[in-house]
Amino acid sequence: MPMPMIVISAPPGRAVGRTSFTGETSVRCRGVPPARDVGGMRSLVMAPLLVAGMLVVPGTAAQAAQCRGGSDFDGDGRRDLATGAPSAAAGGQARAGQVGILYGDGRQEWLVPADARRGGGFGAALAVGDLDGDRCADLAVGAPGTETVEVYLGAEGGLRRGPVLRLPSPGGDQFGTALVAADLDGDRDLELAAGAPGRRGGGAVAVFGLRADGLKGRKVFTASIGRKGRRKAQTDAFGAVLAAGNFDGRGRDELAVGLPGDGHRGEGSVTILDAVRSTGRNISQAGRLRGSPERNDGFGSALAAADFDADGRDDLAVGVPGEALTDKNRGFGEGAVHVLYGPSFKEEGPMWNRLTGGLAGNARRNDLFGAALAAGDLNGDGTADLAVGIPGSGSVQILRGRRRHGLTARKAELVTSGLGAAAHYGNALKIAGGVLTVGAPGDGGFTGGVYRSRTRLPLEGRGLTGFSFG
Numbered sequence: 001m002p003m004p005m006i007v008i009s010a011p012p013g014r015a016v017g018r019t020s021f022t023g024e025t026s027v028r029c030r031g032v033p034p035a036r037d038v039g040g041m042r043s044l045v046m047a048p049l050l051v052a053g054m055l056v057v058p059g060t061a062a063q064a065a066q067c068r069g070g071s072d073f074d075g076d077g078r079r080d081l082a083t084g085a086p087s088a089a090a091g092g093q094a095r096a097g098q099v100g101i102l103y104g105d106g107r108q109e110w111l112v113p114a115d116a117r118r119g120g121g122f123g124a125a126l127a128v129g130d131l132d133g134d135r136c137a138d139l140a141v142g143a144p145g146t147e148t149v150e151v152y153l154g155a156e157g158g159l160r161r162g163p164v165l166r167l168p169s170p171g172g173d174q175f176g177t178a179l180v181a182a183d184l185d186g187d188r189d190l191e192l193a194a195g196a197p198g199r200r201g202g203g204a205v206a207v208f209g210l211r212a213d214g215l216k217g218r219k220v221f222t223a224s225i226g227r228k229g230r231r232k233a234q235t236d237a238f239g240a241v242l243a244a245g246n247f248d249g250r251g252r253d254e255l256a257v258g259l260p261g262d263g264h265r266g267e268g269s270v271t272i273l274d275a276v277r278s279t280g281r282n283i284s285q286a287g288r289l290r291g292s293p294e295r296n297d298g299f300g301s302a303l304a305a306a307d308f309d310a311d312g313r314d315d316l317a318v319g320v321p322g323e324a325l326t327d328k329n330r331g332f333g334e335g336a337v338h339v340l341y342g343p344s345f346k347e348e349g350p351m352w353n354r355l356t357g358g359l360a361g362n363a364r365r366n367d368l369f370g371a372a373l374a375a376g377d378l379n380g381d382g383t384a385d386l387a388v389g390i391p392g393s394g395s396v397q398i399l400r401g402r403r404r405h406g407l408t409a410r411k412a413e414l415v416t417s418g419l420g421a422a423a424h425y426g427n428a429l430k431i432a433g434g435v436l437t438v439g440a441p442g443d444g445g446f447t448g449g450v451y452r453s454r455t456r457l458p459l460e461g462r463g464l465t466g467f468s469f470g
């Protein structure tokens, strides 16, 4: 089929990416070129026509509406990227928040909250998945300042507004601080879990759509689950961080819920939560892990689940960015990561940190190794790899997964940005389609920026842009 030639004119100052048309048979997304190649007036050759912001796909409607899951919001077969800018102004309201969408064809769109309020923080958390069952990827956007989660539904042409989720009787819950979409009941459609770490009693997690179509129904889990007899405090922050994985290799996912404020002094813990059985299992450094619980460790400040040893069961990486390594009295926040293998959650390998043998670099105070984590296959060998953010040093440590061995230091790679510590490069991470995306929300005087590995993407910094990804 001959490709139509289309000329797209971008308004001055607006960045437009260039992507070659790869055809219906391919869903690989090569992303957009470096920022230096874009901007201003530019002619592009591509199959879908972009006319005044409307995407018109050649061919029949049936062809056009083919969504295949993944993170393709508009069904054009190309992977799209969502990033939060929770400190961006919207509707004249400071820090109401915005979400930048970079479509695979280079279009850029900014979502603003339906109800823009000062300090709403729309975009503080994002989750992607097909939530309504039409195979187009949908986007959930958390706004903890207004205690709402807005759902945007994927469709031909782009995202459209969907339902807005809330908790009953909100009030300082910070609902929407963390989000994850996963199949928690094994019926092959996705549920949406949303953390409310400020909820009375140490936080809560609400799950929408359990044993139902779409997001119908709501089940709320409290900080008590899996922590029988343990002291609970308002500052536990249960639900501040969420991940999901199929840790036992059977038919459904479980939630990993971070409580980074758990313990008398913020040592932190993680609860593995079975949403169907309403059972939980709490894990901390007070158990059989290679670290010890100390003040402000923040165990569970970041979580990532994937199968690092290719045994068919997901494994869990837990960030402890406050972990002190060099001098327990003076040192603080060099950071560490535990990797626990499903289904037993036994720690194999070292407690990963910047002093681990085989890794480049040096541990420094406030590196915050493990402040962000992302898992996914970066080198196409079928085994998940782990990206560890080190925002205090502006770098990301890549650990490679190996079949039967799990994560090892072999072929480990340190991605350095050259940006100063203030950029917070590595504060948010995403791996999709073999590509590492890195947020630097402090870049450009805290307007923020998004990088594909080391290359800055043409997304404007609007206020902590790059704080979160979906």
Ligand SMILES: [Ca+2]
Residues within 6 Å of the ligand: 071, 072, 073, 074, 075, 076, 077, 078, 079, 080, 103, 104, 105
């Ligand atoms: Ca797309």
Ligand SMILES: [Ca+2]
Residues within 6 Å of the ligand: 129, 130, 131, 132, 133, 134, 135, 136, 137, 138, 153, 154
């Ligand atoms: Ca959908």
Ligand SMILES: [Ca+2]
Residues within 6 Å of the ligand: 182, 183, 184, 185, 186, 187, 188, 189, 190, 191, 211
């Ligand atoms: Ca389900």
Ligand SMILES: [Ca+2]
Residues within 6 Å of the ligand: 306, 307, 308, 309, 310, 311, 312, 313, 314, 315, 341, 342
């Ligand atoms: Ca595994």
